[in-house]
Amino acid sequence: MIKSLIHSMAVCPDMTKSYPKIQYGKGIYLYDENGKKYLDGSGGSSSVANIGHGRQEIVDVITEQVSRISVLPTHAFSSDVVENYLDRLVDFAPDGYQKSWTVMSGTEAVENAVKLALQYHQLRGENSRYKIISRWNTYHGNSVFMLDIGGMKIRRGLYDKWLNNFPHISPAYNYRRPDALTEAEYVQSLLTEFEQTIVETGPETVAAFIAEPVIAAAMGAVPPPKGYFKGIHNICQKYGILFISDEILSGFGRTGENFGINNFGVIPDIIAAGKGISGGYFPLSAVMASEKVIQPFTDTKTAFLGGHTFACNPVGAAVGNAVLDILEREKLIQNSKNMGEIFRAKLRSLYEFDIVGDVRGVGLQCGIELVKDKITKAPFAPEFGLSKRIGEKAIEKGVVLYPGRGSVDGIAGDHILMTPALTINEEQLDEMVAVVKECLEEVTMELKKETV
Numbered sequence: 001m002i003k004s005l006i007h008s009m010a011v012c013p014d015m016t017k018s019y020p021k022i023q024y025g026k027g028i029y030l031y032d033e034n035g036k037k038y039l040d041g042s043g044g045s046s047s048v049a050n051i052g053h054g055r056q057e058i059v060d061v062i063t064e065q066v067s068r069i070s071v072l073p074t075h076a077f078s079s080d081v082v083e084n085y086l087d088r089l090v091d092f093a094p095d096g097y098q099k100s101w102t103v104m105s106g107t108e109a110v111e112n113a114v115k116l117a118l119q120y121h122q123l124r125g126e127n128s129r130y131k132i133i134s135r136w137n138t139y140h141g142n143s144v145f146m147l148d149i150g151g152m153k154i155r156r157g158l159y160d161k162w163l164n165n166f167p168h169i170s171p172a173y174n175y176r177r178p179d180a181l182t183e184a185e186y187v188q189s190l191l192t193e194f195e196q197t198i199v200e201t202g203p204e205t206v207a208a209f210i211a212e213p214v215i216a217a218a219m220g221a222v223p224p225p226k227g228y229f230k231g232i233h234n235i236c237q238k239y240g241i242l243f244i245s246d247e248i249l250s251g252f253g254r255t256g257e258n259f260g261i262n263n264f265g266v267i268p269d270i271i272a273a274g275k276g277i278s279g280g281y282f283p284l285s286a287v288m289a290s291e292k293v294i295q296p297f298t299d300t301k302t303a304f305l306g307g308h309t310f311a312c313n314p315v316g317a318a319v320g321n322a323v324l325d326i327l328e329r330e331k332l333i334q335n336s337k338n339m340g341e342i343f344r345a346k347l348r349s350l351y352e353f354d355i356v357g358d359v360r361g362v363g364l365q366c367g368i369e370l371v372k373d374k375i376t377k378a379p380f381a382p383e384f385g386l387s388k389r390i391g392e393k394a395i396e397k398g399v400v401l402y403p404g405r406g407s408v409d410g411i412a413g414d415h416i417l418m419t420p421a422l423t424i425n426e427e428q429l430d431e432m433v434a435v436v437k438e439c440l441e442e443v444t445m446e447l448k449k450e451t452v
Helices: 002-011 043-047 056-068 080-092 106-123 144-149 153-162 183-201 228-238 260-264 291-300 314-329 332-352 386-396 426-451
Strands: 022-026 029-032 037-040 097-103 131-135 206-211 242-247 270-273 285-290 356-362 365-370 402-405 414-418
Touching: 037 426, 056 314, 080 097, 080 285, 080 314, 097 106, 097 291, 097 314, 106 144, 106 206, 106 242, 106 270, 106 285, 106 291, 131 183, 144 153, 183 206, 183 228, 206 228, 228 242, 228 260, 242 260, 285 291, 314 332, 332 356, 332 365, 332 426, 365 386, 386 402, 386 414, 386 426
Parallel strands: 131 206, 206 242, 242 270
Antiparallel strands: 022 029, 029 037, 097 285, 270 285, 356 365, 365 414, 402 414
């Protein structure tokens, strides 16, 4: 009984229901024990299965690498497969990047990134810098420390007594900008808030600012308004604050570029990447650092005080290298850009429904926001569980979406995130949109009956 309970809690967050058991996956589809086919519109746990399921060449790469060596005592040895992959990651990163290393999860990667920022300042004699500024309604990992840095109120609530409350600013949320402001005025108000927060908390105490280029799971693929990140980057430089780009969901082609931040004309100081980096075939993530950040370590001959048991794992490096080969050979990053534009055009047909307030995204990181009133943009009450209803209906119809809530204020606000494999074609996009449309039709009818 205890074993069964632990298994259910780890795998199935809702212990009141049973879940289909998947037997195998192929391409963009999953197949359960009854032979039912599901289009994996969430790409695993959102933006993971970038190259699709069931790639035999990845199986062969893992088998070959494990037959050689599966893990190393990295305090004593390295290997060609690891060194070559880390060099390749640097080449894949924006101009001016110098070093990279791998860990196992997105949370580990982002936590290593902020640790790197802290140590960078200490090596430069700025020991008072320790605060990390982030934005409300964003997610940066599920350790208690990263929940504190992140701004996802639903996940933070349970741990309030453990949190130190780093500074947070408003997200860049163009759909909900005040009606009285133009987009340019809205951006300026956000930048003013950021700079005021720095001044109020003490510039000498701030180590880094962290942001997702496109706010993913917490808000449903919200891109920034024009000029936002350039303004943020300028303010960071003004006050000597490092800019960390959280690319866990938006990296490795998801947004039609190598990294999400590439879409916005800014080169960050540090990148944390994960999920699609391995296509889901191995638990892998990475940190990449610019020459600027690495220089104090080189000058003082100081090692970075991070490290994890499975850091710089040779199997992970072999898989990651194979994924980069596939992205390049099959031109999947360009396909993400092309199919993303087509996808959003098709999703905009859903504006016919009164409850669809916004369609947004970049590349194949796309989302829709659901509202009770299109004019006021008022959200549904959280107890309606609207996005969850749509997600459950979609699974019944053979499409996996990634429903979320809290986009408005951290609690209220329903959205659907869609991040299919970068291999997707237009016919499969039509399949997804048709199912979402059916779900919206059914939910709309249900809501009418419930409000009579």
